[in-house]
Amino acid sequence: MSSKTDLARQTAHILYLGEETPHRSCGICLAETFNLPTRPYQSLRKGGITGKGECGSIKAGELIIGEYLGDPDPTGAVTDKLRTAAARYRELWQERLNFGAASDHICDTLTEQFEDFHSKERLHFCTDLASGVAEIVAQVLEEAGVEFEVKDIRSELE
Numbered sequence: 001m002s003s004k005t006d007l008a009r010q011t012a013h014i015l016y017l018g019e020e021t022p023h024r025s026c027g028i029c030l031a032e033t034f035n036l037p038t039r040p041y042q043s044l045r046k047g048g049i050t051g052k053g054e055c056g057s058i059k060a061g062e063l064i065i066g067e068y069l070g071d072p073d074p075t076g077a078v079t080d081k082l083r084t085a086a087a088r089y090r091e092l093w094q095e096r097l098n099f100g101a102a103s104d105h106i107c108d109t110l111t112e113q114f115e116d117f118h119s120k121e122r123l124h125f126c127t128d129l130a131s132g133v134a135e136i137v138a139q140v141l142e143e144a145g146v147e148f149e150v151k152d153i154r155s156e157l158e
Contacts, residue, residue, distance in 0.1 A: 005138040012134035026056035047107025
C-alpha cells in the first residue's frame, strides 16, 4: 500500500469512528477524506437516508471515482478510465470488505445483524467499511494515474 492509501484509510477511520473528532456519516467521511464538498454526500447516510439503499460508503466510493474520472462534458460518453476504474473498484470492494452475515449490500441488511444500530459493534463494523472503501478508492485512483489529495486529519488533531 502507498502512503496515500494508508492515509485515506486512517483519515476515514478517524472521521467515521468519532472518538478523536466528531463523527461523520459514511458518505461525508469519504468526501471529506478526499477533500470534496460534503453536502451532496449527506444523502448517502444510512443507505440513502431510508436504510433501503446501498451502503453509503460503497456508493460514496463510486461517486468519488466519478468525480475524478468522469467526463466533464455532461453529454460526454463514459470515459475508458472511468469504466476501468469502476470495474476495478467493484472487484476490490467485493474481495476485501467484510460484510459479516449480511446477504446483500443494502444498509438495513448490513446493520440488522446488530441488535442496536447505536451499538459500539455496529459503529466499528461501519467504520471498517468506510475506511476500507477509502483505501480502495485511493488505490483505484492511483492505478488510474489520477492526482488527488487526501486529508491528513491527524495533523489537524495535533
